[in-house]
Amino acid sequence: QVQLVQSGAEVKKPGASVKVSCKASGYTFTNYDVYWVRQASGQGLEWMGWMNPNSGKTGYAQKFQDRVTMTWNTPISTAYMELRSLRSEDAAVYYCGRGPYCSGGSCYSRGMDVWGQGTTVTVSS
Amino acid sequence: QSVLTQPPSASGTPGQRVTISCSGSNSNVGSNFVYWYQQLPGTTPILLIYRNNQRPSGVPDRFSGSKSGTSGSLAISGLRSEDEADYYCSTWDDSLNGYVFGSGTKVTVL
Numbered sequence: 001q002v003q004l005v006q007s008g009a010e011v012k013k014p015g016a017s018v019k020v021s022c023k024a025s026g027y028t029f030t031n032y033d034v035y036w037v038r039q040a041s042g043q044g045l046e047w048m049g050w051m052n053p054n055s056g057k058t059g060y061a062q063k064f065q066d067r068v069t070m071t072w073n074t075p076i077s078t079a080y081m082e083l084r085s086l087r088s089e090d091a092a093v094y095y096c097g098r099g100p101y102c103s104g105g106s107c108y109s110r111g112m113d114v115w116g117q118g119t120t121v122t123v124s125s
Numbered sequence: 126q127s128v129l130t131q132p133p134s135a136s137g138t139p140g141q142r143v144t145i146s147c148s149g150s151n152s153n154v155g156s157n158f159v160y161w162y163q164q165l166p167g168t169t170p171i172l173l174i175y176r177n178n179q180r181p182s183g184v185p186d187r188f189s190g191s192k193s194g195t196s197g198s199l200a201i202s203g204l205r206s207e208d209e210a211d212y213y214c215s216t217w218d219d220s221l222n223g224y225v226f227g228s229g230t231k232v233t234v235l
Contacts, residue, residue, distance in 0.1 A: 035224065044127070045162070045170065045213050047224040061223045095169065111160035111175040111215070118169055 002026035004096050004116035011122045012086050019082040020119045022096030029077035030054040033099030035112055036070060036081045038092040046092075050099055051079060086123045093118040128153060129214055129227035136233040137204045145230045147197040147214030153225060157217040159197035161190055164211045164229075173212070174199060206234045 007021040022034065036048040049060035051070040058070050064083070072079045079096055097112030130148040137143040147159060161174035172181050174190035177197065187203045197216075201208055214227040 037226075044211075044229040045164075045215075045226040047215075047226060050224070059223065062221065109158065109175070110179075110181070111172045112162070112170075113172045113175070113181060115169045115171070 002098070002114050004098065004114055006094075006096060006116040006119045009120040009122070011124065013125055014087055014123055016086050017082060017084040018086060018121050019080055020094050020096075020121070022079040022081070022116050024077040024079070024098070027098070029072075030074060031103060032101055033107070034070075034072070034079040035097045035099040036068075037095045037097060037112070039095070039118075040089070040092040043092075048081070048094075052102060053079070054102060083121075086121075088123050091121060091123045093120050095119075127228045128218060128221070128225050129216065131212075131214060131227040131230045133228070134231045134233065136235055137201075138235045139204055139206065141204045142200060142202045143204055143232060144201075145199045145212055145214075145232070147199070147227050149195050149197075149216065151195060152220040153195075153216045153218040154192065154197055155195040156219060159190065159192050160215045161188075161197075161199045162213045162215065164213065165207075166210065170213065201232070204234055208232060209234050 005023045030053045033050050033052045035050045051058045053072045067084045069082045095118050096116040098114040100107040100109035158176045162170040163173045164170040177192040178190045189200045211229045213229045218225045
């Protein structure tokens, strides 16, 4: 079945970086965008950015523009999100999600129809 | 502060109909599709409605979505106890060039 499996929980010190992985299975990895979303404890959902493994394009929310990098490894159908210069307010559950289907330069969005299980990132000195 | 405004809470008794609004602007809801997600307590969000009013397979037809101008809405008819959850609207924002979520609405079944 279609699923996204994320890497395990992380504990980081302020100023460090974290890299979360998201392994896709059950579908053609290069046919869909991957979105990244985070949720601090008791708070709402916050979109961080997107990546398209086929076109090679990425797009980041302005808030994270200078601290986040989204990459991927197509042969192993895995997406990565790295967030640098961590601060306490970056403590959250980070989710990857399958985004729009893209082919031949056009995309069809059905929303984030598949989500990873989430990765808890704790930032503490 | 989200660019999409949702009421923080909504409630109803079993069997009632509850409606949640999602107010935006011309750069987001007014010119793009609206999506709705349900997040049950302690779980990962799931897609409830896509492209304003389409239901993914497996989503009960008690859930329906609509959009008019710069506002979207989610209706839950025949409210059930298992519908107690947080509900988020979302859409693309052309000005921000990014996806945005509403602040979420907590639905309580009385």
